[in-house]
Amino acid sequence: MPAIIINSIEMTDEQKKVIADKFITTFSEVTNVPKDRVYLFFNGYALNEVSTGGKLFSELPATGARHKFNEADWAEKTDK
Secondary structure (H helix, E strand, O other): OOEEEEEEEOOOHHHHHHHHHHHHHHHHHHHOOOHHHOEEEEEEEOHHHOEEOOEEHHHOOOOOOOOOOOHHHHHHHHOO
């Protein structure tokens, strides 16, 4: 049972679905392991549990990471 582990700040379920499909498909194609035998695990971290430059992501200005992986920007890209 191959396993892929993603450590990331929070993502929407739609983002997780896209990432899971792409990672599992690529892994399966390269290794010839059937897709249903590849497992992917998400370890999510809230914005107040991740920091850079001595500041929590939740403290960064609006140009930084906000909410679930810039949820508004993601919605704009996927609504088209």
